[in-house]
Amino acid sequence: xxxxxxxxxxxxxxxxxxxxxxxxxxxxxxxxxxxxxxxxxxxxxxxxxxxxxxxxxxxxxxxxxxxxxxxxxxxxxxxxxxxxxxxxxxxxxxxxxxxxxxxxxxxxxxxxxx
Amino acid sequence: xxxxxxxxxxxxxxxxxxxxxxxxxxxxxxxxxxxxxxxxxxxxxxxxxxxxxxxxxxxxxxxxxxxxxxxxxxxxxxxxxxxxxxxxxxxxxxxxxxxxxxxxxxxxxxx
Numbered sequence: 001x002x003x004x005x006x007x008x009x010x011x012x013x014x015x016x017x018x019x020x021x022x023x024x025x026x027x028x029x030x031x032x033x034x035x036x037x038x039x040x041x042x043x044x045x046x047x048x049x050x051x052x053x054x055x056x057x058x059x060x061x062x063x064x065x066x067x068x069x070x071x072x073x074x075x076x077x078x079x080x081x082x083x084x085x086x087x088x089x090x091x092x093x094x095x096x097x098x099x100x101x102x103x104x105x106x107x108x109x110x111x112x113x114x
Numbered sequence: 115x116x117x118x119x120x121x122x123x124x125x126x127x128x129x130x131x132x133x134x135x136x137x138x139x140x141x142x143x144x145x146x147x148x149x150x151x152x153x154x155x156x157x158x159x160x161x162x163x164x165x166x167x168x169x170x171x172x173x174x175x176x177x178x179x180x181x182x183x184x185x186x187x188x189x190x191x192x193x194x195x196x197x198x199x200x201x202x203x204x205x206x207x208x209x210x211x212x213x214x215x216x217x218x219x220x221x222x223x224x225x
Binding site: 035103 | 122154159163201216217
């Protein structure tokens with residue numbers, strides 16, 4: 001079984017709809033992240049959380065919100081989706097006790113906003 | 115200037131070739147460095163960390179040049195399975211443990 005899972009894997013929605021992307025992990029890591037990937041732009045950090053009570057904005061948080069429901073769960077919401085939020089979204093985890101800053105990624109959610 | 119810059123490629127090389135990728139970073143205080151590999155439509159996965167003294171893992175060698183602020187990845191004896199996008203990744207801030215990703219270099223190894 002995958003250590004980091006994301007649901008849904010693919011989603012097509014319409015402008016103005018509210019969308020939630022979910023991420024779960026069984027790695028026991030305390031830190032979780034949401035990124036989006038667009039062609040030619042690499043991965044950009046949306047939000048990150050260092051523990052259940054900690055939420056931080058990343059590089060491109062406008063139009064997004066997050067919830068850390070438990071150590072193992074971190075969800076990303078688009079309150080009113082717009083077409084330029086069409087992208088591949090990745091969740092990632094890391095362990096602050098780790099020797100390095102290695103992040104482990106989920107399989108991604110491909111979101112299309114029409 | 116982007117924080118992490120890579121040549122996007124694509125690099126098309128024959129099997130068995132040696133190929134090298136370079137990456138530059140803008141923050142001289144950056145603490146840690148990595149190469150990740152990303153297959154088409156898949157998640158990025160850690161290929162190797164990059165240490166100041168340079169490090170090797172089988173056919174892969176990573177080097178760091180702090181004075182010039184660049185990182186390199188050398189792949190020897192390329193295999194078809196090496197075809198992927200290689201992401202240069204930098205932690206610019208050390209303690210915060212956030213990562214900044216380059217946009218990737220695409221490699222295709224041809225039979």
